Ligand SMILES: Nc1ncnc2c1ncn2[C@@H]1O[C@H](COP(=O)(O)OP(=O)(O)OP(=O)(O)O)[C@@H](O)[C@H]1O
């Protein structure tokens with residue numbers, strides 16, 4: 001379903017992703033873990049189509065070349081990214097935003113748009129799933145939301161958009177225990193044979209709720225280790241030290257006199 | 259006309275020939291197009307026989323009392339003055355009874371500029387509105403400028419008096435007809451007695467070939483409340499100046515507005531609030547969106563006089579520049595001569611938030627629509643508290659988007 005080969009991303013002269021390979025099959029859930037600054041969010045943004053990177057390599061979703069597409073076209077192709085830092089949009093009503101998003105995708109796919117009343121039902125169902133109070137639908141997108149509320153709003157959007165590939169970037173960070181359960185419930189309810197997920201997290205805790213099929217370790221812009229969910233337990237015990245060192249051993253020592 | 263020539267008018271008529279127009283050195287007129295201002299020609303109001311395009315399509319369709327002024331002359335046919343609610347007196351300025359003379363001869367502290375002298379001299383038509391009691395029907399004054407052969411600019415006046423403890427909503431819609439050069443010079447004088455409250459809305463939407471010069475003088479007594487809302491949208495040069503004088507304790511002036519410029523427009527807002535008594539509050543909150551080569555001007559002043567202790571004022575001016583050629587000149591002014599005063603001000607100038615655009619696009623919303631949503635979101639916040647849904651709908655329609 002998703003094929004990532006030799007993906008590189010740099011900003012200016014700074015390489016951030018240095019040849020990332022990943023294959024995600026239909027219905028699979030992959031977790032990506034890795035130290036701060038290793039490039040996890042950059043990977044997520046490279047999939048979603050953010051501007052400002054020099055990109056190399058290939059990324060295909062169901063055979064279609066994602067890298068050629070604008071962000072909105074990627075969304076129409078089924079990519080959804082839950083932002084690590086969801087953006088506040090003052091003055092734009094959450095419900096209107098959601099409906100515009102859904103209808104924009106439908107229009108691109110040549111489907112009929114959903115009217116306001118039918119959409120309200122869809123939205124309310126999704127609200128229930130993420131246990132959000134109704135008034136959040138009528139507030140501006142993320143404006144003044146608490147950190148945890150923003151993350152729930154991301155899951156709400158995912159539930160409404162029903163993506164083919166969901167990339168959740170630290171959706172569990174900053175959540176209290178109840179919110180974590182709610183987010184996990186939202187993710188699990190969307191799991192299905194036709195939907196794949198990439199879950200970026202720092203905490204093995206999340207993976208107790210969302211059991212991944214694969215766990216990958218991203219260090220310095222590359223996947224340096226892959227395994228099943230026990231890899232997350234190993235990381236929880238031992239941290240990234242082993243991987244980081246291993247990576248540095250391979251790298252030329254910068255600053256050292258030859 | 260039941261009135262003789264008002265003393266102030268004869269004085270103005272004497273001055274009018276020797277007037278010198280404002281120049282670049284006048285701070286309040288710095289960004290005005292001085293050359294074009296000099297091409298406006300004024301004279302005594304005369305009924306126009308020019309065929310008027312349909313004005314209904316250009317104004318909000320409010321149900322309440324309506325007075326239409328065309329080129330400074332009340333158009334009785336287009337007005338709706340029958341069956342006024344109890345406590346509402348709405349008459350043509352030219353027909354105002356003698357007892358209204360004191361209202362018409364009110365002297366304002368703020369010095370007259372050349373265009374207000376012209377207004378005194380030639381602005382013999384317009385509306386006199388006197389309110390008592392709580393009025394729920396919105397009163398609508400429409401001013402239409404139709405540049406003529408004799409003179410291309412019209413003058414008119416709107417005089418509003420709200421009695422103690424009374425309240426009303428008044429909308430002034432200012433439009434024009436035709437596509438030749440000209441304009442309107444409208445002066446509004448508002449007096450709010452103790453505990454009175456008024457929502458006063460100006461919808462400025464003259465054609466882009468014309469000039470609009472608006473001036474609003476307000477005097478507020480104790481514990482009165484003004485909510486002034488300006489939607490400055492039309493004209494080549496669209497200007498509205500407010501001089502609000504809080505003369506007694508506890509008065510509250512809340513002014514806000516939106517200017518939205520395209521093409522070569524210059525939209526100019528000049529605001530001065532004078533705190534002349536203790537414990538008054540004022541708010542100025544304006545937003546501008548400037549596209550193409552348009553220019554916005556926001557010059558907002560708070561003048562805290564000796565003895566106006568306990569003054570509380572806030573000013574904000576936020577701007578969105580949509581094009582490299584668009585320009586904003588924002589100038590807060592503060593003069594404080596009293597104690598225990600809290601005056602805050604802030605101004606921002608920004609472009610569309612790239613992160614927000616990306617966020618929306620990542621949800622499938624095409625770039626252009628995402629921009630539109632962001633712009634509308636920014637602008638719509640200025641109409642959140644409008645009493646009239648009809649007015650809100652008119653503005654959103656005018657700005658080219660359906661309401662959410
Ligand atoms: N605009 C930028 N200019 C320069 N460097 C950048 C820029 N954006 C990100 N980086 C760098 O790229 C690297 C990867 O950042 P990224 O946000 O992908 O890390 P991450 O793995 O998501 O980290 P975290 O776990 O803290 O969220 C970091 O070193 C970061 O400083």
Ligand SMILES: [Mg+2]
Nearest residue numbers: 040041042084
């Ligand atoms: Mg990150």
